[in-house]
Structure formats: C-alpha cells, structure tokens
Amino acid sequence: MAVAVRVLAGTYHDSVKLMRIAAEASGAPGVRLAIAVLGSPMNREQLAGAGLLAGEAKGAGPNDLVLAVEAADEETAAGALAGMEEALRAAPATSGGGGPGDLPAPTLEAALGGDPGINLALLSIPGEHVRREAERALRKGLHCLIFSDNVPLADEVALKEMARARGLLLMGPDCGTAHIGGVGLGFCNVMRAGPIGLAGASGTGLQEAMAAIDAAGGGIRCALGTGGRDISDAVGGMAMVDAIKTLAADGGTEALLVLGKPPGPRAMEAVLGALARSGKPAVVHFVGAPVEALERSLPEGGGITAAATLAEAGVRAACLAEGREPPPPPDAPGDLLAAVSAWGRRRGPGRGFLRGLYTGGTLCAEAQALLGPEFGPIRSNAPLEKKNALADPEVSEGHTAVDLGEDFFTRGRPHPMIDPAPRGARILQEAKDPEAAVVLLDVVLGLGVHPDPAGEAARAVREALAARPDLLFVAAVTGTGGDPQGLEGQRGALREAGALVAPTHAQACLLAGAALRECAS
Amino acid sequence: MSAARRDLLGGVRVANVGVELFSEALRAQGAPVVQVNWRPPAGGDEEMLERIEKLEGCAAANDLAAERLQAARPVWVDVGTARGTVPGMGERMILHAGPPVAWEDMCGPLRGAVVGAVLLEGWAGDAAGAERLAGSGEIAFEPCHHHAAVGPMAGVMSPSMPVFVLENRAPAELGGGGRSYCTLNEGLGKVLRYGAYGPEVLDRLRWMAEELAPAMKATVGAMEDGLDIKNIIARALHMGDEVHNRNLAATATFMRMTMAHLAEAVGDAKTIARVAAFIAGNDHFFLNLGMPAAKATMDSIAGIEGCSLVYAMARNGTEFGIRVSGLGDRWFTAPAKIPVGLFFPGHGQEDANPDIGDSAIMETAGLGGFAMGAAPAIVQFVGGTTAEAFQATNEMYGITWTRSRDYTLPVFDFAGTPMGIDVRKVVETDILPHINTGIAHREAGVGQIGAGILRAPDAPFRAAFEALAEEMGA
Numbered sequence: 001m002a003v004a005v006r007v008l009a010g011t012y013h014d015s016v017k018l019m020r021i022a023a024e025a026s027g028a029p030g031v032r033l034a035i036a037v038l039g040s041p042m043n044r045e046q047l048a049g050a051g052l053l054a055g056e057a058k059g060a061g062p063n064d065l066v067l068a069v070e071a072a073d074e075e076t077a078a079g080a081l082a083g084m085e086e087a088l089r090a091a092p093a094t095s096g097g098g099g100p101g102d103l104p105a106p107t108l109e110a111a112l113g114g115d116p117g118i119n120l121a122l123l124s125i126p127g128e129h130v131r132r133e134a135e136r137a138l139r140k141g142l143h144c145l146i147f148s149d150n151v152p153l154a155d156e157v158a159l160k161e162m163a164r165a166r167g168l169l170l171m172g173p174d175c176g177t178a179h180i181g182g183v184g185l186g187f188c189n190v191m192r193a194g195p196i197g198l199a200g201a202s203g204t205g206l207q208e209a210m211a212a213i214d215a216a217g218g219g220i221r222c223a224l225g226t227g228g229r230d231i232s233d234a235v236g237g238m239a240m241v242d243a244i245k246t247l248a249a250d251g252g253t254e255a256l257l258v259l260g261k262p263p264g265p266r267a268m269e270a271v272l273g274a275l276a277r278s279g280k281p282a283v284v285h286f287v288g289a290p291v292e293a294l295e296r297s298l299p300e301g302g303g304i305t306a307a308a309t310l311a312e313a314g315v316r317a318a319c320l321a322e323g324r325e326p327p328p329p330p331d332a333p334g335d336l337l338a339a340v341s342a343w344g345r346r347r348g349p350g351r352g353f354l355r356g357l358y359t360g361g362t363l364c365a366e367a368q369a370l371l372g373p374e375f376g377p378i379r380s381n382a383p384l385e386k387k388n389a390l391a392d393p394e395v396s397e398g399h400t401a402v403d404l405g406e407d408f409f410t411r412g413r414p415h416p417m418i419d420p421a422p423r424g425a426r427i428l429q430e431a432k433d434p435e436a437a438v439v440l441l442d443v444v445l446g447l448g449v450h451p452d453p454a455g456e457a458a459r460a461v462r463e464a465l466a467a468r469p470d471l472l473f474v475a476a477v478t479g480t481g482g483d484p485q486g487l488e489g490q491r492g493a494l495r496e497a498g499a500l501v502a503p504t505h506a507q508a509c510l511l512a513g514a515a516l517r518e519c520a521s
Numbered sequence: 522m523s524a525a526r527r528d529l530l531g532g533v534r535v536a537n538v539g540v541e542l543f544s545e546a547l548r549a550q551g552a553p554v555v556q557v558n559w560r561p562p563a564g565g566d567e568e569m570l571e572r573i574e575k576l577e578g579c580a581a582a583n584d585l586a587a588e589r590l591q592a593a594r595p596v597w598v599d600v601g602t603a604r605g606t607v608p609g610m611g612e613r614m615i616l617h618a619g620p621p622v623a624w625e626d627m628c629g630p631l632r633g634a635v636v637g638a639v640l641l642e643g644w645a646g647d648a649a650g651a652e653r654l655a656g657s658g659e660i661a662f663e664p665c666h667h668h669a670a671v672g673p674m675a676g677v678m679s680p681s682m683p684v685f686v687l688e689n690r691a692p693a694e695l696g697g698g699g700r701s702y703c704t705l706n707e708g709l710g711k712v713l714r715y716g717a718y719g720p721e722v723l724d725r726l727r728w729m730a731e732e733l734a735p736a737m738k739a740t741v742g743a744m745e746d747g748l749d750i751k752n753i754i755a756r757a758l759h760m761g762d763e764v765h766n767r768n769l770a771a772t773a774t775f776m777r778m779t780m781a782h783l784a785e786a787v788g789d790a791k792t793i794a795r796v797a798a799f800i801a802g803n804d805h806f807f808l809n810l811g812m813p814a815a816k817a818t819m820d821s822i823a824g825i826e827g828c829s830l831v832y833a834m835a836r837n838g839t840e841f842g843i844r845v846s847g848l849g850d851r852w853f854t855a856p857a858k859i860p861v862g863l864f865f866p867g868h869g870q871e872d873a874n875p876d877i878g879d880s881a882i883m884e885t886a887g888l889g890g891f892a893m894g895a896a897p898a899i900v901q902f903v904g905g906t907t908a909e910a911f912q913a914t915n916e917m918y919g920i921t922w923t924r925s926r927d928y929t930l931p932v933f934d935f936a937g938t939p940m941g942i943d944v945r946k947v948v949e950t951d952i953l954p955h956i957n958t959g960i961a962h963r964e965a966g967v968g969q970i971g972a973g974i975l976r977a978p979d980a981p982f983r984a985a986f987e988a989l990a991e992e993m994g995a
Contacts, residue, residue: 100932103911103915106557106558106915106950106952108538108559110557114555115534115555118555119525119528120535122539124539124543125559129561147540168525180529180532181533183552184546184550418542448542
C-alpha cells in the first residue's frame, strides 16, 4: 500500500464538491481510499485515523485543502492524486457560464453589493454558524431558507422572532425544499404554476404532495418550508403561522395545503387558528396523526379538511383549487396487487419482515404511520414512537424502516438524495438477511437531486434479486412530469430491475401491506 | 402582511451561502443566484467575532467617508518647487515613501535615493559625504504622507525638486479643497526612485526641473480648469489599465489631452520635442498624477471619528504601514514583505528588495490591484492567469465598504471598483488587500528587476482593529 498526499494552501471548494471528487477517485482500480477535505481539527483526526495525516498534511490548517490517497502502489496513488487536482481545476468556482461578474462573492455583503435585488439567503453552512449569518441576512432585509441542520433550538427561536419582527420569512433550519416565484429551492420538483399554496414542515412530504398535485393536473403558487422542528411546541409553529399568513394575504393563492409530522398541541392550535383565519379553503395532513382525531380538532365550518396520506393531501388540494369533489383515495393498482399475490404463492407462507430503506425522512415516517398499526412495531432510526428506536441504525431488527438521510448516516457523507450509493449497499445487506421478505424503497426526483436515483437503486435491486429471487421489492417514484430525471424512465428502470412500482408512496405502502399479509398467512 | 413577504412570492433573487450544488440547481432553472463562498468568520474565533460586532457603530462614519470618496474629484492645477509649495517642507528636509524610518534602518534603494537627493541639493560633494550627512542627524527625514504628498518606490523628495500640484474639487462639505503633491516620474532604468545617484540620474533630474517642469506648468496653466485626473483614470480603466503597475492608456490619454496646450503654451519647438519625447518614452508618466489624485481623495476621509476605513497604505522598503480614518495620524506597521512575481532576465527572488513605495495609495483608493479586473494583460508582468486577475478584484469586494461610482470595470458589467478598505472586514474574513507592484533590486541603483503581486501583511490591520476597538470601548 502506498500513500500520496498534497496540500493546497488557502484553497476553497465546497464540501459536496470535495466529496464528489474524492468519491470518484476512490472508484479507480487499485485505489483503496481517497480523501479531499479542509484541514480542520475534525478532518485532521479523520485523516490521522485513516493513516493519511502524512507528509504535507501534518501542517495543514483549516483554510488548507488536503488531498490524500491510499492505493496499491506509488504510481497508482500519485495518479489518483493528480486526478483529484485536475478535477478541482476543471471545476471552476462557478458554472455560471457568464463572465467574471459571475464569480462567487467572498461574503454575503459583497453579493448584495453586486446585486441589491437579492431577496433570499439560502444557507447551507455548519449549524453552529447559522445564527450569526442568518441574523446578518435578516438585518439586510433578506428572507432566509436554512438548509443546515444541527442549529441549536434557542438559535431557531431567536431567528424566527427576529424574522417575524421584520416581516420576513425564515424557513428552516433543516428545510430542504421550497418552491417560490416559479423556482425550486433545495431539493424540489418542477411544478406547473397554479393557485395552491403549500406550507410544510417536511421536505420530502412537500415533494410527495406536490407530485400528487402534478399527477392530478394541478399547479402551485408556491411551497414554503418551515423546517422540521418548527411545529414542535418549543418553537410553536412560528414559521408555519407566518407562512400561512403570507398565503392568506396572497392574491395568487386560492387553496392551502399544510403538512408535516404531528405538531405539539400549542403549535397545532396556532396553526389551525391561522388556517381558520386565512379565509381560504385548506387541506391539512400530519404524518402519523390519526385523521379522525385531527378532524375532531378542526374548527367548525372553517373550510379545513384532513387527509390521511401525503398523496391524498395533494389530490384534495388540487380538487379544492378546481372546486371539485376529491375522489376516494385509490387502492393499490389491481395488476400490482395480483403480482403480490403471485409472489406470495411462489414464496409460500413463512415469517418475513419489512425493510423500508428511505432516502426521504418523511416518507420513512409515512411508511411507519401506514403500516405500523397493522404490522407494528416497525423499528426505525427515526421512529414515530421512541420505543421503536433501532438499537443500531446499521442493523435491521424485525420490521424496520430506516431513514438513510438521518444524521447518523450523513456525517461526512452527502445526503442519499445526492449520493444514493449507501442505500444501494444497504439493499444488498438486507438481501443477505434470510428473514427480510419485503423491501420498500422511495426514489425521489427533482432539482438538486442525483441525476439517476432509480438507476442506482435498480442496480442494487437486480443484484439482490439475483441472489434472493424470493425477495419482493416495492417502490414509488416521487417526481413530476417536468423533473430532469424523466419520471417515466425512472419508473421503467425500477420495473425492469424487477420491482413493483406504485404511482404514489401511499399505494406502495398498501402493496407492502398486502405482501406482509401473504407472509403471515 | 408585510410588503416584504409579498415581494418574495413574486420572485426570488438568491444569495446561496454554502454548498454550490444549490447554485447550480438554481442556474439550471435560469433563476438569478449569486454563490457566496462562505468560510467561518474570524476563523471561528467567537471572542473576536463579538468584538467585531461591538464595532457595528462604525457604519455611520463609514457611510460618511464613502460619500466623500465618491465625491472626490482630483484635478491637476499647477507645478511648483517643493520648497515653498509642499506644506512643511523644511530647508534640510528629505521626504520619503512609507511610514517613518530612520537612516540606519533604510533599505538599499532608499539610501541610494537619499544620497542622490543630497548631491542634487548640493549639501555634499560625493556619495561618502552624503552618507555621513544623512547619518549625522542634520537632515530631517519625514514621510511624504505627512506633507500631503506621495512618492513612488523610494519616493524621495527634496526642497529643489519640482512637484505636480493637485486639488480635490469636491464640495467643501464633502471633504473637498485639499491639495496633494508628487514629484514627476523620471522614467525607467537607472533612476533616483530605485536608488541610483550617478551623474546621468542627477543630470536628468536637473533637466526635469529646468525644462520639463516649467513646460508642464505652462501647459496646465493654459487649461482653464486644470486637468481632471479622475476622468483620465476612469477612461484608463476602460482601456486595460489598473493605474498602478499599468499606466499605458492613462499616459497616452494624458498626452492626448495636453499636447495642444503644450504646443500653444511653450514657444520653443525643441523644448516641446524634448518634453513630448520624454513623456512618450515613459510608460508610467501618469503614475505621478494618479498617485496624488488617490492621495487627495483618501486624505479627505482622514480623521473621521469612528470610521474604520484605511486612508493610507505605504511602504518604505523596511516596513509596511497603514493609517485608519478613525485613528487619526497613527501608523500601524509590520515588516515589509518581498513581492512574488515575474523577473526580468538575469534576476530572481533572491535579488528582490522588500516592498517599497507610496504607490499602494492606488489600492487604498480602489485602484491598482483592486482594479486588476480591468487589466488582465498585466498578468504578463506580474504573473498568474487572467482568471486570477478577475478573482483578485472580486475578492476585494469582501473587505471594502463601497463601490466606486466613477471607476467601473467593463468585464464585471461595469461594477464599481472595491473602494474603502474596512479593517473590521479584513479581520473578519482574513482576506488581505492585493497590491500590484514593481520590484526593486535590493542594492541601490540597480533599478527595477521585475513586477509582482503581494498581499499586505495582516499584523497592521489587526493592530489597527485592536486600537479602534479600544477607542470605541468594544
């Protein structure tokens, strides 16, 4: 084994680009490990642990870029290192295609100096630095969309109070999806324009609802994210209420759709109150909250209805906007139910477990919500109920639904919606467990997301089925007709690999449920 | 509901702070987005950040300073002799570039220039005598900056030398009315400002005083309102100059604007011919007008209480110094660094003198290295790539308070140059000012051996920040 190290002093490249470059270098034959990181104390530790804090790297500081490779021999290591350097050079600071005026700005203030019309700051920086940077942005009169997570609760509350006082929207932290002014922000799908205003505390929740709106032929005015923690009682739904007020006063919004995981009681009251005062018809959906109970707490005659799934919420909103009655929520397609029965007959009875392997956290929650009551407990690293927490997120136990986008899996790695490789690896791991019977997958399309998530998943599905033809794969693709990945092609890739592909995630869960019943009988 | 929230739904213009893939995704949708390459401010030093925040009050004073900088209009009005024209020029006084420095500490080129000046004034008969006199304490050595003056490289000015006189024609309430001074540029090769003091150097200086200076005086005298130097700089930036290390277009424009007046004001054809040939043969003739223009501009913001903007950056070949508006006359210094760049054949880094000259006043005023985006051709002299030239300007927007209304950069869609270095921002971003500069041989009199770029040292900015914090009770 040989090690090659290079330090580029005072060089800036963002963390995702560095991870991509390192991942590509790692894939070359003979290369065991390739790393590209800034020389921060944490990264230096990581390098030391990998035996790569060698040579120049020993003196690397937080503003220096360390490239390190471990490979079969010196020539391979040097070659991989040179490859990484080349990739860095070839990836200029901007792909704007414009002139020097498109160079990245060194600070937010410099950006504003160049374009005083900027009205939104999108922050994806380490959580401990968010407060200061967001305060700066708010003071400059900018709305904020905070993608970052690990932002202290006290910071979130202070920021939302500051935003409210200035009449600005602060979306997040941990907000990965929004759609404003016809433009998708973060991980978002391409949508038709229309009169529906969405406000969501769940990113993939918004995406699944928007996909349903699109499939129903509808369009949106905007989708505002609030961040997952907003509707906890600690934050009290501040951003959600402000978002609802924004939509209420907006001439372009005719119907509202509010979704998230179940709010705390205080936040719930604030949210429902704001919806009632909006004077516009609304659909609400909280993943895992029983619809009947929710319906009972809705204000009388307030024009608010409840939906039982994310897809149903989207369909109801689309119908509201068009002034028509929503159809009853569909069952899983007949041909797919038949395929499940056929699988059940081939497999024969015998205990078998569900393994939901998710890139989208809200969809992981929806699977637990829809399947938990009949088949529970469903263990998870993001459990709807604490008592169902997985002891080790890397090892499934019984029925399991894993959120691979959760912190545990994304330290030092890009989110699985950007880099689906870890989910593929987990698919193969589950295939090795003889008790795994039904694998449930989400595939999320859109802007900012991997260019071919279905392709990546299909590869793993094919390999898994070759080893375990008795496994059943059920998938749903969350996407719209306008998404760059090509919705139908993505569905087709999964079908060709041998998965059953349902039109919505809720229907995929219905199929999974039918399959689990086959196992029990 | 607030108008601000309504406006958001109508359309987003985004500043993406962090991971680039979000900028890429926005660009793919044709949405306006500026990528901000975020780094932890103050390197993550919480305590430093709190102190920077406590200096928020500088904003009002900085805005006032910015108004003056925008309003400044330096105009060439006269030529005079240093004695009697430059305020405070004493009988046995020699002015030099950079912050104060004693004879014992002067570098090779500065010593050589001092010797040359002593000989020119006739205070000693030979070099040895000149050195003895210089070391005797009989000569007062003071920075040009202390006398409303600036000088390139060694920047030596003695009582008999002719000087350009400029005036800031901004309104009085915006800091106007001040004057600034600078010697005339000798040209390239063996010249006083690089520390040469041989007979040909002194002969040239005498010719400049006897023929060139009077011709220039007559020329500007024939121009009703003087010559607007700001206007020439603005044009030159649109013609590939950055007016510190590259003055070709500015010098050519100067000639164009003065030729007819020179011909009319000076009777003798041979004089005209010699004067025209001299200016035409000097690529940097304009520098000695650009520098006092920047000096007059920056002096208009000296001494504004609570202002954190730098109004002078200067080097004497031993030390690099800055002055900050809210800290009055104080110099904050550090050892001068050796520039990195391209060298003329036969020379290398080991021959180079540390950074020297008052010409960093150009960068102080948002020109020179700050305007490198206007002069990509300069990379042929200072090294680097044209992309790096653009990035040099781009980065300076991170440490300046405002953008010039009059000095604009075509390649940046006519964005104004970054103007008004804020010591708080330097400390917060760890971005140091870029300076384009000529490189002198460390031995007196050898001359220019190359050109390069360097970053100002960070110690003076930190020290000035500390002093400002103390002053403002932060």
